[in-house]
Amino acid sequence: MDNARKEWLLNTAIALALFAVPLWALLADEPFIITTATRIAILAIAAVGLNIALGLGGMVSFGHALYLGIGGYVAGIAAHHAFSGTTVLGLPGTNQMLPIWAIAMILSGTIAGIVGALSIRTSGIFFIMITLAFAQMGFFFTLSWPAYGGEDGLPIFVRNQFPGLNTARPWEFFLLSYGVLLAALAIFAMLRAARFGAALMAIRQNPDRAAAVGISPFGIKLVAFILSGMITGLAGAMMADLTRFVSPAMMAWTMSGELIVIIILGGVGRLFGPVAGAAILVCFEVLFGGLTEHWKLWLGLVLLAVVLFARGGLIGLLAGRAQHG
Amino acid sequence: MAETVLELRGLSKAFGALKATDNVSLTLKKGEIHALIGPNGAGKSTLMRLVSGKLTPDAGEVWLGGAEITGLSVARRARAGLGRSFQVSSLIPDYSALRNVMLALQARQGHSYRFLMPVMRDRALRESARAILERVGLGPRASVEAAVLSHGERRLLEIAVALALAPRCFLLDEPMAGLGSEGTARLVSFLRELKQEAPILLIEHDMDAVFQLADRISVLVYGRIIASGSTAEIRADPQVRAVYLGEETTA
Amino acid sequence: MSLALVLEQLLNGVQFGLMLFLMSAGLTLVFGVMGLINLAHGSLYMIGAFLCAAIAAATGNFFIGLMAGIAAAAAAGALIEILVIRRLYARDHLDQVLATFALILILSEGVRMIFGPFPLYLTVPSVLRGTVNLGIVDYSLYRLALIGFGIAVALGLWALIAKTRLGIRIRAGESDREMIAALGVNIRVLYTVVFALGAALAGLAGALVGAIQSVQVGMGEPVLILAFVVIVIGGIGSIKGAMVGALLVGVIDTMGRFLLPRLFATIFDASAAAGTGAALASMLIYLLMALVLIFRPKGLFPAHG
Numbered sequence: 011m012d013n014a015r016k017e018w019l020l021n022t023a024i025a026l027a028l029f030a031v032p033l034w035a036l037l038a039d040e041p042f043i044i045t046t047a048t049r050i051a052i053l054a055i056a057a058v059g060l061n062i063a064l065g066l067g068g069m070v071s072f073g074h075a076l077y078l079g080i081g082g083y084v085a086g087i088a089a090h091h092a093f094s095g096t097t098v099l100g101l102p103g104t105n106q107m108l109p110i111w112a113i114a115m116i117l118s119g120t121i122a123g124i125v126g127a128l129s130i131r132t133s134g135i136f137f138i139m140i141t142l143a144f145a146q147m148g149f150f151f152t153l154s155w156p157a158y159g160g161e162d163g164l165p166i167f168v169r170n171q172f173p174g175l176n177t178a179r180p181w182e183f184f185l186l187s188y189g190v191l192l193a194a195l196a197i198f199a200m201l202r203a204a205r206f207g208a209a210l211m212a213i214r215q216n217p218d219r220a221a222a223v224g225i226s227p228f229g230i231k232l233v234a235f236i237l238s239g240m241i242t243g244l245a246g247a248m249m250a251d252l253t254r255f256v257s258p259a260m261m262a263w264t265m266s267g268e269l270i271v272i273i274i275l276g277g278v279g280r281l282f283g284p285v286a287g288a289a290i291l292v293c294f295e296v297l298f299g300g301l302t303e304h305w306k307l308w309l310g311l312v313l314l315a316v317v318l319f320a321r322g323g324l325i326g327l328l329a330g331r332a333q334h335g
Numbered sequence: 336m337a338e339t340v341l342e343l344r345g346l347s348k349a350f351g352a353l354k355a356t357d358n359v360s361l362t363l364k365k366g367e368i369h370a371l372i373g374p375n376g377a378g379k380s381t382l383m384r385l386v387s388g389k390l391t392p393d394a395g396e397v398w399l400g401g402a403e404i405t406g407l408s409v410a411r412r413a414r415a416g417l418g419r420s421f422q423v424s425s426l427i428p429d430y431s432a433l434r435n436v437m438l439a440l441q442a443r444q445g446h447s448y449r450f451l452m453p454v455m456r457d458r459a460l461r462e463s464a465r466a467i468l469e470r471v472g473l474g475p476r477a478s479v480e481a482a483v484l485s486h487g488e489r490r491l492l493e494i495a496v497a498l499a500l501a502p503r504c505f506l507l508d509e510p511m512a513g514l515g516s517e518g519t520a521r522l523v524s525f526l527r528e529l530k531q532e533a534p535i536l537l538i539e540h541d542m543d544a545v546f547q548l549a550d551r552i553s554v555l556v557y558g559r560i561i562a563s564g565s566t567a568e569i570r571a572d573p574q575v576r577a578v579y580l581g582e583e584t585t586a
Numbered sequence: 587m588s589l590a591l592v593l594e595q596l597l598n599g600v601q602f603g604l605m606l607f608l609m610s611a612g613l614t615l616v617f618g619v620m621g622l623i624n625l626a627h628g629s630l631y632m633i634g635a636f637l638c639a640a641i642a643a644a645t646g647n648f649f650i651g652l653m654a655g656i657a658a659a660a661a662a663g664a665l666i667e668i669l670v671i672r673r674l675y676a677r678d679h680l681d682q683v684l685a686t687f688a689l690i691l692i693l694s695e696g697v698r699m700i701f702g703p704f705p706l707y708l709t710v711p712s713v714l715r716g717t718v719n720l721g722i723v724d725y726s727l728y729r730l731a732l733i734g735f736g737i738a739v740a741l742g743l744w745a746l747i748a749k750t751r752l753g754i755r756i757r758a759g760e761s762d763r764e765m766i767a768a769l770g771v772n773i774r775v776l777y778t779v780v781f782a783l784g785a786a787l788a789g790l791a792g793a794l795v796g797a798i799q800s801v802q803v804g805m806g807e808p809v810l811i812l813a814f815v816v817i818v819i820g821g822i823g824s825i826k827g828a829m830v831g832a833l834l835v836g837v838i839d840t841m842g843r844f845l846l847p848r849l850f851a852t853i854f855d856a857s858a859a860a861g862t863g864a865a866l867a868s869m870l871i872y873l874l875m876a877l878v879l880i881f882r883p884k885g886l887f888p889a890h891g
Binding site for chain 3: 064070072128129131132134135136138139140142143144146147150151153154155156157263264267270271274278304306307309310311313314317318321
């Protein structure tokens, strides 16, 4: 069996498992498990976004928590004003997910465009640090901006609404998150297979060659960075609705680190890498967190082992090297 | 007189006190191979970078097909019709030979911002790429990753990628390097055909190949062109003989 | 707003900057010589602070604690260099970021396991308590000692790098790795020594700052990020750049937090304005870093030309 087929089977198995386990939990009346699966799905969406920049484009963004936080605050602020009946910038609040998602994606895409335009010409440690710096600006801004809770954060009292679903029910909110995850994965796969992806991956491997055949690295990377930020921003809005709370912690540098960790655990640039990575991270926390309060020590050891000895992540371990045809 | 395709006018580039390129002017005319030779450290690579757009000159201009391209980036120059190959093979390592050529074709068409259709299902693109690989003799190796190809095959793939750009002129940086005598002989006859499609500015160390192939030769020493002319003229030039016999001239 | 208050804040900024320099010097050396991004540098700062606090409490002597903190950080640095870090030199930045991120998790939890979840308290040694009169302001003696100490360590480090054999090897390592191998210098040992030296400086900073802040798990990371800001502004690999960057960051951050809210309050005359000022002040150094990177992409003092 060749590697591509193995990866396809593995992806199918992961997708089915992520659906089957909460379905079982629904029947067994275990809402916590449904919520856990929802968390995996939403973290995976965020990481799918990062995977476009990091996996396909080779841009090690150490600041993607910024877009997660922007999405989160859009959801939080919209709900806050809808709840209190006040306006923001002359607009009323809303408790509808669709407009919230649209605004979250537009805003995070815009900010990603600015950050990308300023940082893409740098590389290596400078790119890592400048993306981190912009995320830190967001973190400290939300931390010291008193209007929306400052460091205490902002609660969302009632989960925002989606047409045709009762989002307050864990199972229905899970279905929504799962659907969005599948859509995000489809977008990732489509981008990767299209001419855009061919150009982007070529730039990652050899920017001089890409330029010599006439592909300008800057524009392609910038578009990838914007798309990446938009998807992570969407995940942020959903994350806020899952926890019904936003705080500056969503923009903390450790969150940016966690998103990278998810991609590495799963497999860089692999379609289902973010899903596998998010599942590993969340399951690790839930399972070991119950056994020992020092679970992060073990997480650190596992992560260290993956970086040093299993560089393809879980997907690489089980399905072998990626193939590009 | 044949039409001028590529023209360098008074190009200069200094790194600190070192004049790597010193007032270089030359032309490349339709249907010819113009070879650029010179001892190591003569500034051939710097000149190549100035032409390809990797470096910006301190002074001087680069013209391609009657338009000035001095201010353009590497990518824009490539789109304007400059097809370059690298001295050290520079390909997309994880891509198959076929995908390397397809990338060049897609770039030539100028459509890299297409997000929907899978590139591998683009039959027209695939078939044209395959035809180009057949032409350089890499047809049977189309699905092999560039990183796995042999050195000689990678040199050929470099040429194939340049071909895919259907450029106005080729910029070939030591295409024979490390090819061995048989490979070199085959490439020599291939380039002789190729120059009918677009003229070639050739940098090459292999003097036999240069004197077999070139219509005109320019000799670069310390960043300056000390002689330029037909192969017979260059062979007879006392300054050039001095340089290649190892005696320095300071003329 | 009196002149005395401004002077006091300015001195606080310089003191903060010098402590940042101690952190940044190791970080920039390790990047300059070995090409490694070490996120776990903040953990060494934490180890220095914890060991200093524990030993000072046990012996009743701050200075014995300080020595213990430096030694522990250096030893921990040498150990993780030998066990983990040296496998990362040939890896790309992504692997380095992740592996050292993993080290943060391991070291933070390790310290929590040993010392428990509660903060430790480290008190200023009695000889350095109280204030001194500096003409228009009474200033904390301990903070003044930190300034003096920071300057002394910076001079010592400069002498070490400029005048000693080790320094020559470090500078050679920054410019040409193959050459120092050709000179017969044992690179493995050199790298371990440089890493341990950086760790000792981080441990020293942690112990010194521990006496004016609480000693707790996670204390290293905010300082780590500031130290990265410092070396990116200063130019990665440059000790001089680290010094200039550290003072810039220390003074601008301290003065920004002090002045901006007051400035905004006088201009806009509203409580929200003070919040805006505070928000802007906390972003200042990151703005500075972004500006430096946009206009001088290799920092103010690029180490490699």
